[in-house]
Amino acid sequence: IATHEFIAGLPKAELHLHIEGTLSLSMKRKLAERNKLQLSELSFTPLKVPPGSTGQKLDILQYKMFLDLYMQGLKVLHTVEDFYDLAYAYYEECKRNNIIYAEISFDPQPHTDRGIPFAAVIEGLQAARVEAAKTLGVESRLIMCINRDMTLESALQTLSAAKPYRDHITGLGLDSVEDGHPPIKFKQLYDLARAQDYELTAHCDVDMVNAAEHVRQCIEVLGVRRIDHGINVLDDPTLIDTAIERGILFTACPTWRDGDPQPRRVDRIKKMRDLGLKVSLNTDDPGYFASGYMNAMLPRVVECGALTQDDLVAYMRNAFDGAWLPEDERQEFI
Numbered sequence: 001i002a003t004h005e006f007i008a009g010l011p012k013a014e015l016h017l018h019i020e021g022t023l024s025l026s027m028k029r030k031l032a033e034r035n036k037l038q039l040s041e042l043s044f045t046p047l048k049v050p051p052g053s054t055g056q057k058l059d060i061l062q063y064k065m066f067l068d069l070y071m072q073g074l075k076v077l078h079t080v081e082d083f084y085d086l087a088y089a090y091y092e093e094c095k096r097n098n099i100i101y102a103e104i105s106f107d108p109q110p111h112t113d114r115g116i117p118f119a120a121v122i123e124g125l126q127a128a129r130v131e132a133a134k135t136l137g138v139e140s141r142l143i144m145c146i147n148r149d150m151t152l153e154s155a156l157q158t159l160s161a162a163k164p165y166r167d168h169i170t171g172l173g174l175d176s177v178e179d180g181h182p183p184i185k186f187k188q189l190y191d192l193a194r195a196q197d198y199e200l201t202a203h204c205d206v207d208m209v210n211a212a213e214h215v216r217q218c219i220e221v222l223g224v225r226r227i228d229h230g231i232n233v234l235d236d237p238t239l240i241d242t243a244i245e246r247g248i249l250f251t252a253c254p255t256w257r258d259g260d261p262q263p264r265r266v267d268r269i270k271k272m273r274d275l276g277l278k279v280s281l282n283t284d285d286p287g288y289f290a291s292g293y294m295n296a297m298l299p300r301v302v303e304c305g306a307l308t309q310d311d312l313v314a315y316m317r318n319a320f321d322g323a324w325l326p327e328d329e330r331q332e333f334i
């Protein structure tokens with residue numbers, strides 16, 4: 001059966017997805033209008049590859065440019081209803097893409113820093129989560145991501161703010177600008193979160209400075225069970241062994257921007273799997289990347305990576321295996 005149909009029909013799980021990264025232009029317009037925001041805040045620049053970009057330094061600059069856009073965009077979110085609508089729109093995409101299970105990251109700090117109550121964020125997301133399970137049959141969990149370029153104090157305050165909503169939040173993650181903010185900065189946060197039974201993950205963005213060392217710190221210092229991206233595990237053979245031993249799942253994202261010749265990182269993602277590392281495939285920020293949602297991204301990954309349909313099934317199985325579900329519930333998905 002043809003790749004597109006096979007992918008459309010494959011029941012999928014997505015474990016690495018930033019809800020603020022799903023913001024579409026139409027959603028942005030709708031929320032800006034509802035909240036009576038200036039049109040100047042509506043400018044929307046799709047991610048493009050700058051001409052002549054190859055070196056690592058430039059890639060870090062591009063990450064920062066992307067994160068600036070992302071932080072600009074999320075300012076249209078104000079009320080419980082806004083967070084509900086944003087999340088529910090993603091759940092509708094899940095339905096369209098046959099994603100039957102999702103673990104959704106959200107960033108509380110850029111909202112609470114603007115004076116938006118933590119309650120508005122989590123209540124909107126939680127209400128959408130419940131409604132999507134009931135109406136669309138899409139199951140999901142929430143991952144609270146800490147912005148690593150903010151202080152440890154701010155992170156600890158955010159963990160405290162989450163306490164009344166502990167039941168709604170399954171995991172803790174770490175995202176945003178990595179340069180100069182190693183995982184070890186958040187050891188105290190992760191120790192506290194572990195004591196509160198949060199599941200643990202953290203971003204190690206691709207090709208950042210000290211990338212492999214960051215992967216090592218995530219595993220050995222923070223004690224994560226998953227790593228978001230983490231492709232640079234490949235740079236260190238002993239680290240590869242450690243990750244395999246501990247069964248770490250890497251949530252990789254073969255996304256692309258306007259101007260990228262093909263999905264990024266596919267060769268390395270394949271190599272990771274060939275070495276026996278557990279990897280899953282995810283869309284990260286589908287509102288910003290040209291790769292979009294699963295049913296658009298995966299066919300091109302298959303084409304350029306020479307993956308078979310069996311390979312795809314194996315990647316999806318890794319996602320369901322690494323999902324933060326009780327064993328009995330996991331069995332219902334497999």
Ligand code: HPA
Pocket residue numbers: 018021070175176177203205284285
């Ligand atoms: N990397 C780091 N932080 C992020 C990302 C990402 O891809 N998306 C949203 N926050």
Ligand code: ZN
Pocket residue numbers: 016017018175203228284
């Ligand atoms: Zn991410």
